[in-house]
Each structure stands twice: as C-alpha cells, then as structure tokens.
Amino acid sequence: MLNKGCSEEELFSFFSRKKGEDIDHSFILSSMCTLPHPVAVQAHCMFMEANLGDPGLFPGTTSIERLLVSRLATLFHCPDAGGYATSGGTESNIQALRLAKVLKPGVKSPNVIVPESAHFSFKKACDILGLGMRRVPLGKDFRMDADAAAEFIDASSIALVGVAGTTEYGMVDPIEDLARIAGQHDIFFHVDAAFGGMVVPFLSRPVPFDFALPGVTTIAVDPHKMGMSTIPAGCLLTRDPDLLHVLNIDTPYLTVKQEFTLGGTRPGAPVAAALAVLDYLGVEGMKAVVAGCMKNTERLIAGMETFGIRRAATPDVNVATFVCGKERVPGPWKVSWTCRKHLRIVCMPHVHRDRIEAFLTDIGEQHA
Ligand code: PLP
Numbered sequence: 001m002l003n004k005g006c007s008e009e010e011l012f013s014f015f016s017r018k019k020g021e022d023i024d025h026s027f028i029l030s031s032m033c034t035l036p037h038p039v040a041v042q043a044h045c046m047f048m049e050a051n052l053g054d055p056g057l058f059p060g061t062t063s064i065e066r067l068l069v070s071r072l073a074t075l076f077h078c079p080d081a082g083g084y085a086t087s088g089g090t091e092s093n094i095q096a097l098r099l100a101k102v103l104k105p106g107v108k109s110p111n112v113i114v115p116e117s118a119h120f121s122f123k124k125a126c127d128i129l130g131l132g133m134r135r136v137p138l139g140k141d142f143r144m145d146a147d148a149a150a151e152f153i154d155a156s157s158i159a160l161v162g163v164a165g166t167t168e169y170g171m172v173d174p175i176e177d178l179a180r181i182a183g184q185h186d187i188f189f190h191v192d193a194a195f196g197g198m199v200v201p202f203l204s205r206p207v208p209f210d211f212a213l214p215g216v217t218t219i220a221v222d223p224h225k226m227g228m229s230t231i232p233a234g235c236l237l238t239r240d241p242d243l244l245h246v247l248n249i250d251t252p253y254l255t256v257k258q259e260f261t262l263g264g265t266r267p268g269a270p271v272a273a274a275l276a277v278l279d280y281l282g283v284e285g286m287k288a289v290v291a292g293c294m295k296n297t298e299r300l301i302a303g304m305e306t307f308g309i310r311r312a313a314t315p316d317v318n319v320a321t322f323v324c325g326k327e328r329v330p331g332p333w334k335v336s337w338t339c340r341k342h343l344r345i346v347c348m349p350h351v352h353r354d355r356i357e358a359f360l361t362d363i364g365e366q367h368a
Contacts, residue, residue: 056255165196
C-alpha cells in the first residue's frame with residue numbers, strides 16, 4: 001500500500017469500515033463535543049487550506065478570526081478584548097498561564113491556584129511551564145471555596161484560576177468573589193470557560209463570570225464544545241487587547257514578523273465554522289439550543305430520581321451527575337464517571353429528548 005498507493009474505492013471502503021467502528025453519536029452521553037452544526041460543516045469545507053499561521057497569505061480568513069474574537073469579546077462584555085483562536089481549552093489554559101508567568105518574571109518557584117475541579121489541562125500547563133499547582137478544595141456544592149482560595153495566595157502566586165462550567169459537575173465557581181480577591185491581591189485571574197462560555201451567557205439567568213467583573217484578566221472558551229463548531233476550535237480572550245504581544249517571538253520567514261500563538265500552522269476551517277454558527281444562530285438561536293440542553297438535563301435528573309438514583313449535584317450547566325453504580329448502566333450507552341465515582345452525563349445538543357427518554361427506559365428496566 002505504502003509503495004504503490006491504492007484505488008479510491010479501496011481507500012474509501014477502508015475509511016467507511018473504520019468510521020463504522022466509531023460509536024454512534026446517538027449513544028454518546030459522555031462527551032463535551034457534539035455533532036457540528038450544518039453551517040459549521042459548510043464553512044469548514046470552504047476554508048480547508050487556510051493556514052492562520054501565515055496570516056499575510058490568508059487575509060480573509062485572518063479577518064474571520066478577528067471577527068470571532070470580537071463576537072466572543074462582545075458576548076463577554078468587553079468588545080475591545082484581544083485574543084486568538086486556539087486548538088481548544090488545553091492550549092488556551094497553557095497560554096493563559098504562560099502569560100501570567102511572563103508578566104511576573106522575577107518570581108522564584110512560582111505557583112498557580114486552581115480549584116480541585118480544574119481540568120487536567122492545568123497539570124500539563126504547570127508541567128510545561130515549571131509552575132507549582134495549588135489545588136483549592138471544593139465546597140459541599142462542588143464549587144471552589146473562594147475564602148480557601150484567598151488563603152492559598154502568597155508572594156509566589158502568579159495566577160488564580162476559576163472555572164465557569166466544570167468538566168465533571170457542571171458548576172460555575174464563585175467567579176465574582178474570586179475576581180474581587182484577585183483584584184485585592186493584584187493577581188492574574190484566568191477564567192476557564194471552555195465549556196460554560198458557550199452556555200452561561202445564553203441561560204435565562206446567567207451568573208457573572210466574564211469581563212463584566214473587573215478582576216478577570218483572561219477567558220478560555222471553546223466553540224468546539226457547546227458552540228457546535230467543527231474540531232479544533234478554541235479561543236483565548238484577554239481583557240487588554242495588546243496583552244498577548246508579551247509572548248511575541250520572531251518568525252523571520254513568514255508574512256508576519258512575530259507571533260504569540262502556541263501552534264505554528266493553525267487551521268482556518270474550524271474558525272470559520274465557529275463564526276458561522278454564531279452568526280447563523282445569533283444570540284436568540286444559541287439561547288434556544290442552550291434552553292433545550294438545560295431542559296433535557298432537568299428531565300434526566302428528574303427521571304433518574306424517580307428510580308431512586310440521586311443527583312450528585314444540581315448543575316449550573318448541562319452536565320448531570322448521579323450516585324449510581326457502574327453495573328446499573330446498560331450498554332450500548334457511553335457514559336462517564338467522575339473522580340468521585342459519580343455517573344456523569346453531558347446533555348449536548350446531539351442528545352435529543354428521545355435519547356434521554358430511551359436512556360431512562362433502559363436504565364429503568366435495568367433497575368426494575
Ligand atoms: N477546560 C474545561 C473546563 C474542559 O471541560 C475541557 C475539556 O473538556 C478543557 C479545558 C480542555 O479542552 P480541550 O480538550 O478542548 O483541550
């Protein structure tokens with residue numbers, strides 16, 4: 001195969017077989033990604049060859065990236081914020097902590113303060129950047145304890161992190177309190193809204209988590225999660241539009257002479273896809289999607305509780321968790337389990353109401 005190549009027919013029948021081995025989305029209840037919206041797929045296909053790593057060659061795609069940043073910045077109450085499209089929450093979190101470190105050059109053994117619920121990408125970030133990670137315990141409500149967080153800050157602390165929409169329990173940390181604490185200590189405050197950034201602004205009663213709070217320095221948000229973009233589409237936003245330039249390095253052979261991104265070659269396609277969904281649906285359309293996911297989350301929790309399967313938390317976003325043994329969940333459903341061994345289900349847009357009802361029926365039969 002490697003030497004002679006193969007026919008298109010052989011090639012694509014192989015790919016069809018492989019695709020058939022993937023799990024059917026109608027059984028995936030564990031993922032924070034979802035089926036891309038049809039306009040995302042169409043936009044993605046239009047920009048397959050666009051490389052945002054060499055912006056002078058793709059000025060049109062580059063302006064789409066700027067539009068995406070500006071849309072999200074406006075949504076997060078700071079229309080002039082800076083930012084760029086990342087490969088997702090991991091890259092955004094790494095870059096945020098990199099910024100914090102570069103801005104505090106003289107600190108010996110620098111540390112960052114994160115909630116116990118922080119995504120594992122912070123472990124990677126701290127490892128790469130040589131930072132100590134202080135994990136703040138959660139309160140009974142699975143949210144970061146803000147008073148405890150304040151106790152953890154010392155002269156070597158370069159950043160405080162809060163999460164808006166935690167990966168495991170779907171909680172929003174007390175971002176307002178944390179932002180105030182960050183202000184009092186004059187410390188960099190990063191909000192990881194990789195999941196919740198595309199949910200909280202569209203809730204009927206949004207909790208404050210963004211640049212409306214003066215202490216917030218940066219925000220990570222992922223259009224490839226609830227933004228229904230194609231993968232990979234993340235975004236790092238900075239309140240100060242010029243902040244990212246402190247990361248600039250020289251890029252002599254490109255059409256631009258400096259860059260602050262982590263990746264070099266960067267895909268334009270998912271960025272166009274992300275903007276496509278936002279512009280096509282608008283705030284009203286996103287509100288409808290989020291309302292549907294929240295209703296399904298509520299229905300799932302209520303349905304499970306009729307079988308005596310208690311919720312582990314009452315979530316702020318569309319992640320439902322339960323006190324439930326592994327043996328109670330029938331196949332072929334794909335669910336996940338938290339560190340504390342709770343059953344976890346993410347009610348993403350592809351998890352329609354009929355899937356929730358089918359899951360409840362199956363688990364009810366198992367339970368009978
Ligand atoms: N932050 C949060 C809150 C997440 O839930 C996730 C992933 O689920 C990430 C960061 C990492 O995002 P990615 O997998 O896109 O790098």
